[in-house]
Amino acid sequence: MYEPDGLSPQKSQLGLRSTLQELTLYDFLLESECLGGEVAKIFQANPLLPGIIITQEGKFTGMISRRRYFEHMSRPYSLELFSQQPLFILYRFTKTDLLILDRQTSIMTAVRQSLERSPELIHEPIVVQVEPDNYKLLDVHQLLLSQLQIHELATVAMRESQAQLRHQAQQLELALLELQRTQTQLIQTEKMSSLGQLVAGVAHEINNPIGFIYSNLHHAKEYTQGLMQMLEVYREHYPESIAEIAAESEKIELDYLLEDLPKVLNSMQQGAERVRDIVLSLRNFCRLDEAEMKQVNIHDGINNTIMLLQSQLKGKPGPEAIAIHKEYSDLPLVQCYPGQLNQVFMNILVNAIYAIIEWNKHENVDEKSQNKSQLCEPKNLHTNTQSSISNSTNSISAIRISTELIEGKKVIIRISDNGPGMTEDVRKRLFDPFFTTKPVGKGTGLGLSISYEIVVNQHGGELKCFSEPGKGTEFAIEIPLQQSSLAKILPRFA
Numbered sequence: 297m298y299e300p301d302g303l304s305p306q307k308s309q310l311g312l313r314s315t316l317q318e319l320t321l322y323d324f325l326l327e328s329e330c331l332g333g334e335v336a337k338i339f340q341a342n343p344l345l346p347g348i349i350i351t352q353e354g355k356f357t358g359m360i361s362r363r364r365y366f367e368h369m370s371r372p373y374s375l376e377l378f379s380q381q382p383l384f385i386l387y388r389f390t391k392t393d394l395l396i397l398d399r400q401t402s403i404m405t406a407v408r409q410s411l412e413r414s415p416e417l418i419h420e421p422i423v424v425q426v427e428p429d430n431y432k433l434l435d436v437h438q439l440l441l442s443q444l445q446i447h448e449l450a451t452v453a454m455r456e457s458q459a460q461l462r463h464q465a466q467q468l469e470l471a472l473l474e475l476q477r478t479q480t481q482l483i484q485t486e487k488m489s490s491l492g493q494l495v496a497g498v499a500h501e502i503n504n505p506i507g508f509i510y511s512n513l514h515h516a517k518e519y520t521q522g523l524m525q526m527l528e529v530y531r532e533h534y535p536e537s538i539a540e541i542a543a544e545s546e547k548i549e550l551d552y553l554l555e556d557l558p559k560v561l562n563s564m565q566q567g568a569e570r571v572r573d574i575v576l577s578l579r580n581f582c583r584l585d586e587a588e589m590k591q592v593n594i595h596d597g598i599n600n601t602i603m604l605l606q607s608q609l610k611g612k613p614g615p616e617a618i619a620i621h622k623e624y625s626d627l628p629l630v631q632c633y634p635g636q637l638n639q640v641f642m643n644i645l646v647n648a649i650y651a652i653i654e655w656n657k658h659e660n661v662d663e664k665s666q667n668k669s670q671l672c673e674p675k676n677l678h679t680n681t682q683s684s685i686s687n688s689t690n691s692i693s694a695i696r697i698s699t700e701l702i703e704g705k706k707v708i709i710r711i712s713d714n715g716p717g718m719t720e721d722v723r724k725r726l727f728d729p730f731f732t733t734k735p736v737g738k739g740t741g742l743g744l745s746i747s748y749e750i751v752v753n754q755h756g757g758e759l760k761c762f763s764e765p766g767k768g769t770e771f772a773i774e775i776p777l778q779q780s781s782l783a784k785i786l787p788r789f790a
Contacts, residue, residue, distance in 0.1 A: 310445045312453075312471060316406055316424050317399040319442055321432035328352045332386045333379035335365055346421040346435040350387055356431045357384075361420050364390045396423040396431075403442050404474075410436060415635075447475045476729070503575045510568040517561050524554055574603060589779060591629040594637070594707060598622075598697060601641040608649050609695075618652055623698040630707055631778050636750045640759075643743035644711050644771050645695065650734070651715040651769070652693045705777055706757075712770035718763045726761055751775060 310318060324338060326348050335348055339362055347361040360383075368390050369375050378386040395413060397406055401424075410422060422434040454468040537545070545551075602609070602620055609618045695713045702708055718726075718733075725731045727748040732741035751759040757775035 309449075310403065310442055311449060312404075312446060314403050314442070314446065315399065316397060316401050316403065316422075316434060317426070319403070319434060320438055321424055321426070321434055322346060322421075323430075323432040324348050325351050326383060328357055328384035328387065329382050331379065332369075332381055332383050335360065335383065335386075336369070336379070339365065344435075346437075347433050349423075349431055349433060350383060352384075355429065358387055358391060359394060359421065359423055359433065360387055360390055363419065364392070392417055392420065394423050395420070396425060399424050399426050403439065403446065404471075406434075406439060407443060410439065443475060447472065450475060502571070506568060506571045506575065510565070510572060513561065513565045513568060517558075517565075520557060520561060524557075527554070588633075589631050590634055591631055592634045594627060594630050594632075594699060594709065595624050597634055597638045598641055598699075598709070601638055601645060602697075604642075605645055605649065608646075608653075617693070618649060619692055619694040621694060621696045623696065625699050625701055627699055627701055627707055628777060630775065632755055632775060633750075636754060637775075640747040640750050640773065641709075641711075643747045644773075647743065648695050648711065648713040648715060648769065652695075652713060655716040656693065701777075702774070706774055707777060709773040710770055711773070712768060714768045717765045717767045717769055719765055723761055723763050727759070756780065 322345055324342070324345060326334060326338070328350050329352075338348060339345060345362060347359050347365075349359055350357045365386075368386070369378065378389075393413075395409060395417075397409065401409075406422065410418065413420070419436050421436065422439070424432050424434050426432055450468055450472045454465065454472060609620060693714065695711065698710045700708045700710075722733060727744050728741075729745040730741040731745075748759050751757045751773055755775045756779060757773065759774075760772045761769065762772070763769040
């Protein structure tokens with residue numbers, strides 16, 4: 297049986313020192329011996345309920361979230377298998393690491409600890425211990441809404457505190473900046489985690505049938521070759537066929553069939569290999585299982601990202617197609633968060649492709665052939681923009697990607713294009729959150745801001761941009777080969 301005690305309402309207006317006990321907490325309890333189908337009834341009757349607390353003889357055992365329950369039950373045969381089984385059997389399959397916090401924990405501390413979780417767990421409800429044997433659930437989205445309210449209060453307080461001591465004003469400003477940064481990270485991380493899980497699931501589902509096709513194509517080619525050889529043997533020993541066989545051969549165009557069938561099988565194999573490569577790139581790009589730092593080949597991440605962008609790079613025949621020039625150095629493995637760096641490569645390449653395509657739409661081809669700049673040559677990061685990007689009469693749109701090992705300690709990835717470039721005012725604001733030059737609906741202004749956060753704060757590196765109007769753009773990503781011991785223990789989204 298379960299106890300639908302509902303929720304504890306928000307008691308008062310929140311402040312900078314507000315704790316979790318002031319938020320809406322859910323305490324729907326369900327005994328582990330109850331049937332799994334009871335969970336669906338509770339969620340349907342309570343659409344805002346983030347999860348259910350599982351107890352055994354009245355004592356806290358665990359928690360199952362709405363998202364994980366429906367995600368698991370939507371799989372083939374799961375509904376029939378688990379709906380009539382005790383809840384503890386389903387819980388064994390959906391069990392994850394829980395974030396358990398005391399009711400006196402401040403909202404800001406809860407936000408920090410929530411962000412320390414891996415991306416696949418970041419939108420799971422938080423378990424709040426109200427009393428020694430009393431637990432309730434806090435929705436992460438409710439935590440975000442509370443953050444917004446505190447943000448508004450902090451803004452008002454900062455305006456009203458102009459007559460107060462300078463130290464107090466500085467503390468409020470720091471709190472406001474921290475709130476804005478953690479809020480943006482929470483939204484973007486949750487979105488990327490959900491998208492990554494969806495893409496990885498689709499890639500897995502595609503991989504199984506294409507594997508059957510690819511593995512059987514080899515046997516099909518062998519069997520076909522054997523039949524064709526057998527037919528040739530018959531022709532050698534019985535060159536004069538009867539009228540009925542000759543008529544049927546002419547009807548099906550046997551000679552053309554024997555010539556074209558191997559080509560058809562070869563094209564099928566090439567198509568299957570192409571699908572297999574795309575699926576592998578999708579799975580490598582997501583890297584959902586790599587929440588910790590790993591030693592990886594940077595070139596694999598770049599190649600996987602390029603593979604996923606092939607449809608945008610090909611464009612139409614002619615000047616609208618974008619060429620990719622890769623100049624890879626011999627690099628050792630790099631210690632990093634591979635999924636995060638893949639996101640950086642994706643953000644920069646998508647921006648370069650968009651800038652080139654938009655420029656191609658509005659510029660005359662003849663004029664561009666005089667003004668387009670040549671892909672930049674390798675350079676020292678301290679050189680100015682004039683020397684970083686040289687002029688060329690080459691009118692082919694292109695993106696150049698190069699890697700280099702510096703002093704045996706750092707890796708530099710340079711991504712440059714021969715697009716329109718940008719003004720100095722735009723370049724200075726490039727990494728500001730929510731700044732974008734794209735039309736409404738085509739850009740959020742978060743891509744490069746998140747990329748800067750990943751490179752600088754998560755990997756202790758540098759992300760720089762060199763550009764001038766009409767002379768293309770270059771991004772230089774510099775990260776150390778090995779992260780410091782301090783970086784390894786800091787939270788990923790601190």
